[in-house]
Amino acid sequence: MLILRGQYWRVLVACSVGLSIALLALVWGFTWQRLASEQAIKRHSASIQQQNVCAIIAENLEQVLGRGRLMSIVAEGWFNGLESEARNQLVAMQASDRLFLYVALYDKAMQRVYSSAPFADRPSLQEAVAEVVADGRSRGIHQVRLAPRLTEAEQAWQVPLLMPVSGADGQVRGAILLVLDLGYFLQLYQHVDLGHTGALQVLRADGEVVAEARQAGLLVQDGVFRDVSSFDRTGQVQGSVNGDFMATGRDTLSSFYHAPDAPFYVVTSRETQDILADYHATRRRFLITMTVLSAFIVLATWWVAYGIRRQGRYALALVSSNQQNQALITQLEEEKRRAFVLASHDHLTGLANRRMFNELLNTHLQQARRNRKHYALMYLDLDRFKAINDTLGHHVGDLLLQAVSQRLRAALRESDVIARLGGDEFAVLVTALDHAEDAIKVAEKLLEVLSAPYLNLDGHDLQVTPSMGVALYPRDGQDVEALCRAADLAMYQSKRAGRGRYTFFDAALTPVDTRHSNLERRLPKxxxxxxxxxxxxxxxxxxxxxxxxxxxxxxxxxxxxxxxxxxxxxxxxxxxxxxxxxxxxxxxxxxxxxxxxxxxxxxxxxxxxxxxxxxxxxxxxxxxxxxxxxxxxxxxxxxxxxxxxxxxxxxxxxxxxxxxxxxxxxxxxxxxxxxxxxxxxxxxxxxxxxxxxxxxxxxxxxxxxxxxxxxxxxxxxxxxxxxxxxxxxxxxxxxxxxxxxxxxxxxxxxxxxxxxxxxxxxxxxxxxxxxxxx
CATH class of the missing domain: 3.20.20.450 (EAL domain)
Structure with a gap:
């Protein structure tokens, strides 16, 4: 509560708000960083997965082309005079490889000399064979070409491959046509998870789609071409690029594999939105959680700030109230002091009154029980005081009482207690006497001082004497009541003895109170x-x-x-x-x-x-x-x-x-x-x-x-x-x-x-x- 006094609560409110803003910035910054990192990881993982799929399919296609090259080598025997042996070997190789639907062999004059199945030569195929015969100079995989696609529906998945066939001198003697069943080949990869928008494609070098496989099945897109220049610009055998390669108007991540001498590309594509579907779901959950957390932090900050503000106002009100209460307590203490003075002191002489004297007497007697000192209680009564009041008036009597009180103060020590009990009766407690006999000296001194003339009291010179009774503690009593009774009895004995003297209490002067004795004896019963x-x-x-x-x-x-x-x-x-x-x-x-x-x-x-x-x-x-x-x-x-x-x-x-x-x-x-x-x-x-x-x-x-x-x-x-x-x-x-x-x-x-x-x-x-x- 102390720190909330004054304006310190405003500083606490500002600190709590600033701390909450910093906490929100830290949490949101961490969240965005985490989401960005997760998105990058998601993209990278998808890219690696697609590249791996492309590489596997491309390597398998290269193995297929390798088997086709073996057939072209076997076909060389045809042009070297071993026609029967070459025929038998080609038949055997085709029968053992389900990927090749049929095989045809052409000589240098573009005449078909062997065919494993009947079919009609189209002009476009004749032109492709002519190009192979004219350009081929050695046996190599770089000379494999993709022949024009067949247009019949039932031949949609048949991909014709042309390879040059050389003679013993190394010169091209003809060409071999291998018809690849690409549908059968791609069915081997249907277990690959392509996603809802994913596609696995085989492209010619010019970008023509040879075949395409999606989650729903295998497709042929006749006449659809795509820009493969983005792949060429990478200068890599394989890689990944972003763009609208699926012609859908949406961003797509495409991964490719292209061997330098291969006549095709293997491309795996998937829309970025599909790839990041899980990420977006996670992102939504994160954002909802963070929004709720932020709202909680804001509400908590508001609650704390409101509480601090309220406590601050309470503290200010409390400080003000404490000040008012302190002023009131000060006033009450002053009133109490005044009331105490009025209640405990005689208004005429300023001495202690009877109540105050009894309190002080009780306190001193408690001390006397511990210090083993002697105490003397003296009762003083002015002789014939009533006559002075009656003849000279109460005003002169009051002046006399004030003069008596002044002489008592002057004659006694500050440790002694003086009181006016009422009327012309005074009491004096002489404290801590080493010897009981010292009370005699004090009594004689007081008798002498108080018996001296009182001059010019409103024009009157007076001389009065006191009658004094003295009781000693612990000899004459050990409590207030006993001492007061003893001193009072001794004072009246002084009056009976002629006034103007002091008398010490003597138990022999007090008759036995049979009634009090009886009461004390019967009280337990x-x-x-x-x-x-x-x-x-x-x-x-x-x-x-x-x-x-x-x-x-x-x-x-x-x-x-x-x-x-x-x-x-x-x-x-x-x-x-x-x-x-x-x-x-x-x-x-x-x-x-x-x-x-x-x-x-x-x-x-x-x-x-x-x-x-x-x-x-x-x-x-x-x-x-x-x-x-x-x-x-x-x-x-x-x-x-x-x-x-x-x-x-x-x-x-x-x-x-x-x-x-x-x-x-x-x-x-x-x-x-x-x-x-x-x-x-x-x-x-x-x-x-x-x-x-x-x-x-x-x-x-x-x-x-x-x-x-x-x-x-x-x-x-x-x-x-x-x-x-x-x-x-x-x-x-x-x-x-x-x-x-x-x-x-x-x-x-x-x-x-x-x-x-x-x-x-x-x-x-x-x-x-x-x-x-x-």
């Missing part, structure tokens, strides 16, 4: 005994006020204390590791309740349940949920898992794998309490999140707090641009509902529509046509 129940809070779609889902919330039906909410026993479950067993019970209970509703014919909507950090690190979670869905025959789309950002901190890789496996099952993933953490954008970009749930802290004062409104609008815009749904939690008033609907929120849940209710009440809610507010 509560799961076994079935004391846990589910309550369901509906999620209402703002477009039509239909119930589109439930959030399942676990409750403990304690036999002594009654209904106990999760905030009282979930921390114990997390601390003791029972949270995995508790989470499994909730997931299976959701499946069981959905199956019961289905069997009762109630409309089913997705049910969401919370998954803790420990569960997200259990790689077998998705497999167990899949087994429950199969056992209760439920589609995975009826379950939704809700996670929080804090549950992803410890092992992001394992949590990501578990969430991806859940998504593969078809289970929807929702990010709960969105905005309360500090890395939400990173999570939603890398994890399979389908829904964002806005923390109720942003909903409480959405109509009066401009900052909260900005945060909520930013979250809704972010989620919709990332194709996610948005659910607002904690909706309790109608003006909140109106604002969220106007802002484009998809769904809401809260007391405005319904508190969490038991399964039977939830079923009744599903039967209602809508949750339209009155």
């Amino acid at each position: 509560a799961i076994e005994r079935g004391e846990l129940v589910l309550h369901f809070q509906p999620k209402v779609r703002l477009s039509d006020f239909q119930i589109v889902g439930f959030e399942a919330l676990v409750r403990w039906q304690h036999p002594e204390f009654g209904l106990i909410y999760p905030g009282d026993f979930i921390p114990y479950a997390e601390r003791t590791g029972l949270i995995v067993e508790l989470g499994d019970w909730v997931a299976e209970a959701c499946c069981q309740q959905l199956a019961q509703w289905r069997d009762a014919g109630v409309r089913l909507v997705p049910v969401a349940f919370n998954v803790s950090a420990m569960q997200l690190h259990d790689e077998a979670l998705a497999a167990r949920i899949g087994q429950w869905l199969t056992a209760y025959d439920l589609p995975a789309s009826l379950l939704q898992v809700e996670i929080t950002e804090t549950s992803l901190v410890e092992s992001m890789d394992v949590a990501s794998r578990v969430l991806n496996e859940l998504e593969a099952l078809g289970v929807q993933i929702a990010l709960d309490d969105f905005g309360s953490g500090f890395s939400s954008l990173g999570y939603i970009r890398t994890l399979p999140i389908h829904c964002l749930k806005i923390d109720r802290g942003f909903i409480n004062d959405i109509r009066n707090s401009h900052d909260d409104a900005i945060i909520v609008n930013s979250i809704i815009t972010l989620a919709h641009n990332l194709k996610m749904k948005v659910v607002a939690e904690g909706v309790e008033m109608q003006d909140q509902l109106v604002y969220l609907k106007t802002a484009g929120c998809d769904e809401v849940q809260g007391y405005f529509f319904s508190r969490p209710v038991e399964a039977a009440a939830a079923e009744a809610l599903l039967l209602r046509p809508s949750m339209m507010p009155s």
